[in-house]
Structures are given as structure tokens and as C-alpha cells.
Amino acid sequence: MKKQVKISNAVIKRLPRYRRYLKELHKKGVDKISSNEFSRLIGYTASQIRQDLNNFGGFGQQGYGYSVDGLYKEISAILGLDRKYKMVIMGAGNLGQAIANHTYYYKTGFVVDSIFEVNPRLIGIKINDIEVRDYEDLVEYVEENEIDIGVICTTKEVAQEVADKLCFAGVKGIWNFAPVDIEIPSHVAVENVHLSDGLHSLAYHINRNQEEAKTK
Amino acid sequence: MKKQVKISNAVIKRLPRYRRYLKELHKKGVDKISSNEFSRLIGYTASQIRQDLNNFGGFGQQGYGYSVDGLYKEISAILGLDRKYKMVIMGAGNLGQAIANHTYYYKTGFVVDSIFEVNPRLIGIKINDIEVRDYEDLVEYVEENEIDIGVICTTKEVAQEVADKLCFAGVKGIWNFAPVDIEIPSHVAVENVHLSDGLHSLAYHINRNQEEAKTK
Numbered sequence: 001m002k003k004q005v006k007i008s009n010a011v012i013k014r015l016p017r018y019r020r021y022l023k024e025l026h027k028k029g030v031d032k033i034s035s036n037e038f039s040r041l042i043g044y045t046a047s048q049i050r051q052d053l054n055n056f057g058g059f060g061q062q063g064y065g066y067s068v069d070g071l072y073k074e075i076s077a078i079l080g081l082d083r084k085y086k087m088v089i090m091g092a093g094n095l096g097q098a099i100a101n102h103t104y105y106y107k108t109g110f111v112v113d114s115i116f117e118v119n120p121r122l123i124g125i126k127i128n129d130i131e132v133r134d135y136e137d138l139v140e141y142v143e144e145n146e147i148d149i150g151v152i153c154t155t156k157e158v159a160q161e162v163a164d165k166l167c168f169a170g171v172k173g174i175w176n177f178a179p180v181d182i183e184i185p186s187h188v189a190v191e192n193v194h195l196s197d198g199l200h201s202l203a204y205h206i207n208r209n210q211e212e213a214k215t216k
Numbered sequence: 217m218k219k220q221v222k223i224s225n226a227v228i229k230r231l232p233r234y235r236r237y238l239k240e241l242h243k244k245g246v247d248k249i250s251s252n253e254f255s256r257l258i259g260y261t262a263s264q265i266r267q268d269l270n271n272f273g274g275f276g277q278q279g280y281g282y283s284v285d286g287l288y289k290e291i292s293a294i295l296g297l298d299r300k301y302k303m304v305i306m307g308a309g310n311l312g313q314a315i316a317n318h319t320y321y322y323k324t325g326f327v328v329d330s331i332f333e334v335n336p337r338l339i340g341i342k343i344n345d346i347e348v349r350d351y352e353d354l355v356e357y358v359e360e361n362e363i364d365i366g367v368i369c370t371t372k373e374v375a376q377e378v379a380d381k382l383c384f385a386g387v388k389g390i391w392n393f394a395p396v397d398i399e400i401p402s403h404v405a406v407e408n409v410h411l412s413d414g415l416h417s418l419a420y421h422i423n424r425n426q427e428e429a430k431t432k
Contacts, residue, residue, distance in 0.1 A: 175415060199326060200235070
């Protein structure tokens with residue numbers, strides 16, 4: 001695996017977005033893109049793009065642009081998307097099921113191995129061919145099957161307890177959908193998803209547009 | 217309604233996070249917080265916090281700190297969370313159902329009015345007391361019921377078509393969960409959710425932690 005450089009979290013958060021746009025460009029048959037063209041497409045300034053990509057030694061050439069496929073592959077490798085990850089979903093409610101059913105994750109190397117539940121009526125059934133297992137068996141299962149990521153799809157109230165158990169069992173990362181920031185040891189990575197944050201930004205823009213329409 | 221100032225999108229994206237932390241502080245009985253204390257808690261620098269909040273005229277007082285409840289209310293008003301929004305969910309699959317069942321949105325003023333579907337077996341049923349309606353009736357329904365927001369929980373393939381219909385019907389904002397950036401007229405606000413972006417950042421941090429552990 002290639003040696004990784006320490007990069008600011010803000011840049012890391014932008015890389016998946018660069019990668020998505022590069023993938024779409026590649027699909028459309030685009031081979032090269034300049035930072036200016038990329039800027040118009042992705043909505044960051046050209047200087048921001050050059051600065052971000054310079055973090056990795058710079059893939060562009062003056063007056064030539066970035067190689068779409070080359071940059072896509074480099075970013076994929078930097079993010080660690082050139083390997084597989086085994087995930088367990090905590091909670092077989094609608095959200096847990098939505099993630100279990102989302103084929104996208106499998107295609108991109110994030111394999112849902114199992115779903116864990118406390119509800120005895122759900123334990124033993126299969127969702128999208130994935131077995132729903134007893135929460136009581138979590139620690140042993142994670143250890144034996146070398147699970148990388150725990151996806152928390154529980155209520156806010158039990159999320160921290162579930163996170164503690166996942167960390168104890170030895171997962172390397174937690175993807176948390178419960179609407180609370182969970183606390184974990186520093187050797188475990190965490191991504192807290194706050195869906196409502198996006199909704200609240202959306203509310204701002206709706207009001208802003210309405211204000212602008214009034215003053216026209 | 218208070219007159220709104222034009223603020224950069226990056227700041228707007230941070231405001232919901234400030235608001236969440238302020239809410240938690242208020243719940244814990246904290247009245248005042250300095251930018252330094254807030255910085256340790258939320259993970260932005262104190263200078264970033266002061267700069268962000270200065271956009272709104274500045275609510276803090278030198279040597280005194282921010283009023284937790286006051287700032288919470290101000291940010292809520294800036295985001296437009298002092299009013300109600302009527303939402304329709306497009307698609308009654310797992311994700312659509314997860315959102316329909318999530319009581320959080322109702323409590324915070326985002327009311328799910330209806331769910332729209334093309335599958336005739338689902339049309340007419342109720343999910344969390346919300347009626348699933350025929351996609352064919354969308355335009356008329358949105359117009360008559362003054363729907364503010366369309367939540368796209370469809371596949372990537374039909375997302376743009378659904379977005380076009382929502383815009384035609386007159387929604388003011390679109391919250392898009394389909395894994396594709398949709399294009400909409402400038403008078404409609406859009407928030408594209410890319411769940412996998414967070415997963416890809418998580419992958420980076422997992423690998424980074426493992427690299428660090430090896431070199432120790």
C-alpha cells in the first residue's frame with residue numbers, strides 16, 4: 001500500500017466529491033480537464049482545486065490539465081478504495097434495511113457482512129441475502145470475521161452503548177447515522193452523519209431565494 | 217421575517233452544526249460559552265468561530281462569551297427554522313420509509329405531508345400515518361397543498377425526471393438522496409446528499425490509523 005501523507009480533514013472531506021466528478025467525466029469519455037474547467041463543474045475555485053490536489057504531489061501539468069482517469073485512480077488509492085471493507089449494520093429498522101439493500105456499497109468494495117438486532121422477531125431472517133444476527137453475539141462475530149466498519153442505524157438513545165461495544169469488539173471505523181455525535185477512542189475512525197444539517201442548510205436557501213424574489 | 221444577509225455557502229453549511237452543539241449545551245444547563253471553549257467542543261478554531269458568527273453582526277461580548285440560548289435562537293432564525301415546511305417524499309422504498317418514520321423532522325418543523333410512488337401495490341397504504349399517493353397526481357397535489365420541499369428517495373436513473381416534475385409543480389427546495397447531482401433552476405434550492413462521501417472519508421481515516429499504528 002502506498003505511503004500516505006497527513007492531509008487536513010477539510011481536504012479529505014472534499015476528495016470523495018472530486019472522485020465522483022472524475023468518474024462521471026470518465027464515463028462521458030473526457031480524458032483531460034484543466035483546473036478552470038473542473039472549477040466550473042464542481043463549484044470550487046480553480047485555485048482551491050490546485051491547492052487541494054497539490055497535497056498529493058500534484059497530478060496536473062501546466063497548460064495540459066489533469067488526466068481524468070489517472071487522477072480518479074490516484075484519489076481512489078489515497079482514500080483507500082483499492083481494498084475491500086467488511087461492514088456490519090447495527091439495527092434492522094428502515095434505515096438499516098435501506099443500507100443493506102443499497103447495491104452501491106457492494107460494488108465499491110464496502111461489503112455488508114451481517115446485520116445485528118435486539119428484536120428476537122428479526123433475528124435469523126435475511127435481508128437482501130444478509131443474515132440478521134443476535135446483538136449478543138456481536139463481539140465474538142466481529143473478532144472472528146475481521147469486520148472493519150460498524151454502521152450504527154439505532155436510535156439516539158442506544159447509539160453510544162452500541163459504539164462502545166463495536167470498539168471493544170475491534171472495528172476500525174464507525175459510520176454513525178444516529179442523530180448524536182458519539183465518542184470513541186482515537187484509534188477508531190468515526191463519521192457522524194447528520195442528515196438534518198443538510199435539511200437546515202436547505203431551509204436557509206429556500207428562505208434566501210424567497211427574500212430575493214420579493215426584492216426583484 | 218428578519219432581513220437576511222448574503223453569507224457564503226461554507227458558513228451556511230457550518231451553522232446547523234453550531235446549532236446542534238448549542239442545543240446540547242442548553243440541555244446541559246450551560247448559559248454562556250467563550251469562543252475558546254466552543255472551539256474545543258466543536259473542533260473549529262476559535263478564530264473561525266468568531267469569524268463565522270461575525271457574519272451575523274456578532275452575538276458575543278469580549279470577555280463574556282456567547283449566550284448559548286440566545287445564539288441558538290439567532291441561528292435557528294437565520295436558517296429559517298422558526299417556520300414550518302411541508303415535505304413530500306418521492307419513493308416509498310426503505311429510505312423513503314426511514315425518513316417518513318423519523319419523528320425528528322416533525323418535531324423540528326419539517327412535516328412529511330405525503331409519499332409519492334409509482335408502484336400500484338403501495339399507492340393508498342399509509343406509512344406512519346402518511347398516505348402513499350400516485351406519482352401521477354404529484355403536480356396537482358403540490359400546487360394545491362403548497363408543498364415546500366420534495367425529498368427524492370428514488371433510484372439514480374429516475375432522479376432527474378422526478379426533480380424536473382417537482383420543480384414544475386412548484387416546490388421551493390429539493391433534498392436529493394439519489395446518488396447523482398441533479399440539475400434544477402436557480403430559484404429552487406437543492407441539497408444533494410452523498411452518503412458514500414462520508415464512507416469514503418471514513419476509509420481514508422481507517423487506513424491512516426492503521427499506517428500510524430504500524431510506524432509506532
